[in-house]
Amino acid sequence: MAIPRKDHRVILHFDYDCFYASVFEAEQPALKSLPLAVQQKQIVVTCNYEARRRGLRKLQLVKEAKKICPELVIVLGEDLTRFRDASKELYAFIKSFVWSDRVERLGFDEIFLDVTDMVEYNIGLLNKNTLHDSFFHLDRHDPTVGFVYNATQCHGPTWPSASTSASAPCTLTTALTSSSTSLHLRLLVASHLAGYMRSQLEHQKGYTATVGVSTSKLLAKLVGSVHKPNNQTTLLPPYEPAEHGLGSTSNILRFMDGLEIRKVPGIGYKLAHKLRAYVGGAAASGPTTLSDTELGSDTATAGDNSEEVTVKQIRLLPGMGPRLLNKILGGAGAPKDIGVRVWGLLHGVDDSDVLAGRDIPTQISIEDSYGKLTTLHEVKRELTTLTASLIRRMRTDLTEQNVDSGPRFRWRAHPKLLRLSTRPRPPPEADGPRTRIWNRISRSAALPLYVFNIDESIDALAEKLVQEHLLSMFRKLHPEKFGWNLSLLNIAVTNMVESAGEQRGSNGRDIGKMFRSQERVLSEWTVNESGNEPLANADTDLDNHPTGTPWEDGDDEEEIPGTICQTCGALIPTFALVAHAQYHSAPD
């Protein structure tokens, strides 16, 4: 069995252009020609390119935005439902092109695809004599499905750009035998797939995307952003210095070197700040002056430190390497391997796989921010509103309709934990050089089972959850009777335990089937009075269960004595109650 080589992977990164604004434009096409901004609270979270042409930027205050562009059309985007729905729809659309299950969503508006198998298959079918008139096969089993393309050149822009004479253009003029050319061909073929998918996305769904083509998530994402919006970029070989003769350098390094460190995914605000501080402070004295005390001081370099620092500058610092990066970036709470990881990132190294999308999230949370939230009465009202939204979300994202005539809904997963977070507003005059930003604080507790009762109204459940759990959690967070001033409330459910159904991975289907038949067994017991086997037996006898079930052919809905399960909403016959409760109790 061949071991798949990481540097042979072909990865695409899709990034929908100004996604929130595009969702509104797709709903109301008349908006496309107007400057459009999406508002959350006092912030413009994103705006379309009409608005950007007039000088608007992301994350600007609405006040400033209006001043810059008085004719700006502003829509409210605090409710994320429409964005979540559009994101899911586009994800399913993109996924339908891809053969492997390696299609990973990042946030609402980005997708990574591993298209190695599609590219290899299509390279195998190329005819060297008619490359200019090739056919890209999108279906292994139906040779009529696909599109024609010119396999003698890349589709769309490249990095370095085709016009720069220094590097080989993205064409197939060289021998087909060198390793560089084989990578070249893979990326070239992938660029055509990317172009085709972008046009399908635009014409069938009305969304444009910016796409990157390379061999890792890191590189595909970074190179994609070279040509924005509504375009694509392929990072050309050579990817190894040795590949292209003496004196040449890897395009990976040349590309990475030009980037500002903050642009590199994995180097966030904090790490970039530490790196810039080191460049600014250690330039004169060198690496030996770096002491532990110096590293702990956040304020030593306050004020300045906003200078642009590139990957190259960091890489070429005296003594730079994983060890020094560990000293600069390590410390309390930092990952142990931070030095090696960042050193890899600076060199464009990223071995992480494109993960198959999960269909159950690890966490669901709802939050709102407030200008004034100071009384218990207000808090209780807001908690109730948020909780109702959260339960609504749990129902849409964690349940599915049953196919048969058992209970109408079944929970696909049960969160075990409830968490309440708040963010106290920083006291107005606690300033000076020691100003600490107050982050969120949180408390968690077991999530009571009654929230899973589908038959209870959402408002009633929300009221109950606030009264019986969230208020006491709030008191733990804020023991003082008053005097607090909150800028944010967040309620989350976490620690999902999947009840049954789809799992990830190659044999996940079989495991899924097994659990599904367990579900079927349970459902049968809710309607089948004649069954007398103990449920525990059904557990160990899944495979022998008859395929025909009593109610699948008949449409009879008989009235059966029993109890509605507080956990899954199923009607449980009295004799099965104990076993059913055991089924719900979480495995350790």
Add this chain to the structure above:
DNA sequence: GTGAGGGAG
């Protein structure tokens, strides 16, 4: 297991 904190869009 809990809560803080850093990363992402």
Add this chain to the structure above:
DNA sequence: CATTCTCCCTCAC
């Protein structure tokens, strides 16, 4: 500076 409203992961305890 974070700001919005999320989601994911790792760390010290």
